[in-house]
Amino acid sequence: MQCPRCKYSSSRVIDSRPAEENTVIRRRRECEECRHRFTTFERIEKTPLLVVKRNGNREDFSREKLLRGLVRSCEKRPISLETLEKLASDVEVDVYNMGESEISTTTIGELVMDRLAVIDDIAYIRFASVYRQFSDKNRFLQELEELAKRLEQ
Numbered sequence: 778m779q780c781p782r783c784k785y786s787s788s789r790v791i792d793s794r795p796a797e798e799n800t801v802i803r804r805r806r807e808c809e810e811c812r813h814r815f816t817t818f819e820r821i822e823k824t825p826l827l828v829v830k831r832n833g834n835r836e837d838f839s840r841e842k843l844l845r846g847l848v849r850s851c852e853k854r855p856i857s858l859e860t861l862e863k864l865a866s867d868v869e870v871d872v873y874n875m876g877e878s879e880i881s882t883t884t885i886g887e888l889v890m891d892r893l894a895v896i897d898d899i900a901y902i903r904f905a906s907v908y909r910q911f912s913d914k915n916r917f918l919q920e921l922e923e924l925a926k927r928l929e930q
């Protein structure tokens with residue numbers, strides 16, 4: 778991305794965040810030559826993205842649906858809606874950046890859980906129990922043990 782001041786062709790990204798209902802990514806950049814800081818808005822290619830469910834059915838990816846799931850998992854937890862909206866937006870940007878036309882619910886679940894684990898243990902385990910459906914009982918027990926260990930610390 779060219780520097781608007783000195784026209785140098787290389788810049789460093791300082792910060793990225795979704796804007797305008799996530800159709801655009803706003804980036805703060807710094808020119809590697811003159812250190813001038815500027816903002817760019819880059820449109821996200823909205824190629825249709827299908828979510829492949831466990832039973833093989835497909836449906837359009839929906840940030841709103843993801844957010845509703847998050848709100849359910851975080852009921853009565855000290856987490857602001859703003860935090861959840863940011864999480865949903867980050868995951869949306871991630872899935873579109875993968876550049877695939879289809880993505881599994883498992884992959885989306887993992888992306889959410891990585892972030893949720895840092896925010897709130899209880900919300901994490903609730904979300905995990907829904908997304909993974911814990912078909913593997915040992916996996917569930919392992920998760921609970923890990924959670925218990927984290928809570929003790």
Ligand SMILES: [Zn+2]
Binds near residue numbers: 781782784809
């Ligand atoms: Zn410059």
